[in-house]
Amino acid sequence: MEKPSLQASDVTDVPAEFVADPFIIQHGSEFFLFFEILNKASGQGEIGVASSSDGVTWKYGQVVLREKFHLSYPQVFIHNNKFYMLPETAESDRVILYKAKNFPNEWEVACELMEGQYLDPSLVHIHDKWWMFAGTETDSFHIFSSDQLEGPWLEHPQSPIISGNDKISRPGGRLIVSEGHVYRYTQADYPHYGDSVRVFKVNTLTEEAYEEEEVSLILSGSKKENDWRKDGMHHIDQLQLKDNRWLVAVDGHTFKNVNYVLWKLDRMKSKLFSRVQ
Numbered sequence: 001m002e003k004p005s006l007q008a009s010d011v012t013d014v015p016a017e018f019v020a021d022p023f024i025i026q027h028g029s030e031f032f033l034f035f036e037i038l039n040k041a042s043g044q045g046e047i048g049v050a051s052s053s054d055g056v057t058w059k060y061g062q063v064v065l066r067e068k069f070h071l072s073y074p075q076v077f078i079h080n081n082k083f084y085m086l087p088e089t090a091e092s093d094r095v096i097l098y099k100a101k102n103f104p105n106e107w108e109v110a111c112e113l114m115e116g117q118y119l120d121p122s123l124v125h126i127h128d129k130w131w132m133f134a135g136t137e138t139d140s141f142h143i144f145s146s147d148q149l150e151g152p153w154l155e156h157p158q159s160p161i162i163s164g165n166d167k168i169s170r171p172g173g174r175l176i177v178s179e180g181h182v183y184r185y186t187q188a189d190y191p192h193y194g195d196s197v198r199v200f201k202v203n204t205l206t207e208e209a210y211e212e213e214e215v216s217l218i219l220s221g222s223k224k225e226n227d228w229r230k231d232g233m234h235h236i237d238q239l240q241l242k243d244n245r246w247l248v249a250v251d252g253h254t255f256k257n258v259n260y261v262l263w264k265l266d267r268m269k270s271k272l273f274s275r276v277q
Contacts, residue, residue, distance in 0.1 A: 194234030
């Protein structure tokens, strides 16, 4: 944890301002890490991939998904032996599901799941039903369900479960099922964006009722100077390996005081260089 496994400087095909929202999946003997890249030239989030044979050393690959709108939070999963990705596509005012044409580098739209500006939509399949947990810019936590991945999706009668709470409303990672219970991670955006991550245990999840309880705070900034996670951590993903072992990915950030003019010039330079290329 002394040094991040992957950082913006590892991205080679676009000028990256930062990387965030890591999601892990295994294919054969390889691990693949999908994540958001903030492209300085476009100012938009794009989805990149890295690979690893041991889960420790990661090699950056390339940008694998780019749209005219911002992308982030690329939850990847396998369903019916096919690879799918559900990134955040809130800027398009839709929730869009993608599937792999050629894993891991080529993706195409599978279908539109619903309309709306939902943040960090997270899927889980349990008891023969699909569930989607999502946040909003108004700090609300919504739940939807469907009998099929492609929909139709119906909002839960208690939804929004939480309203106007920027500490526990927005998803902060993949939904985990353990011993029949769903656990949800949530990012705290107070006192600033991406402050910390908490985990909640879902005690009741039916088409009519929802109940949960907070388990603990699991990620937060280290407060150590010159540390990559000094000021916050806002995302976690975990892949269960055999023998009850887990491969876990997290992100973190540290605030930096920068000259706004120089930062703007760097953005303009990145955009110009991108056009020349």
